[in-house]
Amino acid sequence: MDERTKITVPRLQQMKQEGRPITMLTAYDYPTALLVDRAGIDVILVGDSLGMVVLGYESTLPVTMDEMIHHCKAVRRGAHYALLVGDMPFMSYQSEVYEAVKNAGRFLKEAGMDAVKLEGGRDYVPVVEAIVRAGIPVMGHIGLTPQFIARLGGFKVQGRTAQAARALLEDAKALEAAGCFALVLEAIPDRVAARITEAVRIPTIGIGAGPHCDGQVLVTHDLIGLFDRFVPRFVKQYTNIARQISEALAQYRREVLDGTFPGPEHRFTIKDEEWEAFEG
Numbered sequence: 001m002d003e004r005t006k007i008t009v010p011r012l013q014q015m016k017q018e019g020r021p022i023t024m025l026t027a028y029d030y031p032t033a034l035l036v037d038r039a040g041i042d043v044i045l046v047g048d049s050l051g052m053v054v055l056g057y058e059s060t061l062p063v064t065m066d067e068m069i070h071h072c073k074a075v076r077r078g079a080h081y082a083l084l085v086g087d088m089p090f091m092s093y094q095s096e097v098y099e100a101v102k103n104a105g106r107f108l109k110e111a112g113m114d115a116v117k118l119e120g121g122r123d124y125v126p127v128v129e130a131i132v133r134a135g136i137p138v139m140g141h142i143g144l145t146p147q148f149i150a151r152l153g154g155f156k157v158q159g160r161t162a163q164a165a166r167a168l169l170e171d172a173k174a175l176e177a178a179g180c181f182a183l184v185l186e187a188i189p190d191r192v193a194a195r196i197t198e199a200v201r202i203p204t205i206g207i208g209a210g211p212h213c214d215g216q217v218l219v220t221h222d223l224i225g226l227f228d229r230f231v232p233r234f235v236k237q238y239t240n241i242a243r244q245i246s247e248a249l250a251q252y253r254r255e256v257l258d259g260t261f262p263g264p265e266h267r268f269t270i271k272d273e274e275w276e277a278f279e280g
């Protein structure tokens with residue numbers, strides 16, 4: 001078996017050339033990062049989806065840079081092999097190129113990420129170019145971009161008309177030319193994703209974009225059934241960890257109430273002579 005080495009940006013490029021599928025998952029904390037990294041996943045995304053699945057916000061819009069950095073640092077401590085990508089939150093790159101570069105830099109300098117991801121098409125070419133010029137690898141994200149939910153009018157599949165599909169293809173090419181090293185394609189028809197994947201030399205990583213992308217990404221909390229406020233159609237739930245946790249918590253409560261926990265194996269003892277001396 002090959003000795004495991006850290007995944008790098010050039011390695012992802014090579015995987016596309018070799019036709020080796022790229023695996024990517026989210027993690028927001030140390031224990032999940034450990035598990036995802038141990039599972040051999042190539043890329044860990046500290047996604048701004050953390051706003052919804054771990055912080056309980058209604059959308060990703062309230063997530064701040066400081067929250068992202070806090071979670072990225074925890075993930076960094078747990079993951080040793082996966083390429084680590086920090087997601088730039090809403091309004092950390094949309095207002096000014098200078099702010100965008102400064103914020104992107106924080107992900108590498110303070111949080112130990114290897115790269116950043118940002119949502120948006122060709123309007124964001126100047127931002128991507130400036131961040132890449134600063135030496136920071138950028139992953140693009142087009143299709144359903146949750147930070148633009150107000151403009152998109154909801155969590156809807158994108159690129160379903162010829163015109164919209166053409167616009168996505170143009171966005172993908174523009175982001176590649178701007179220097180993105182990979183592209184997330186979210187919630188777009190499978191044939192459109194396949195066409196984009198053929199048209200660019202950088203890897204595409206799909207979520208709800210069909211099987212013809214160079215890789216796949218899911219939100220880990222969706223895959224393990226830990227977030228059930230809503231489950232998008234493109235999610236495959238591999239387990240229902242929420243049910244298992246609920247059963248364990250209910251059993252703990254029952255056992256405390258009926259006195260079966262703690263049992264003899266969970267208690268500490270004191271020697272008889274010490275006890276007698278203590279009782280005096």
Ligand code: KIV
Pocket residue numbers: 026045046047048049050087141184207217218219
């Ligand atoms: O924030 C996130 O988790 C994402 C993935 C869904 C790609 O952007």
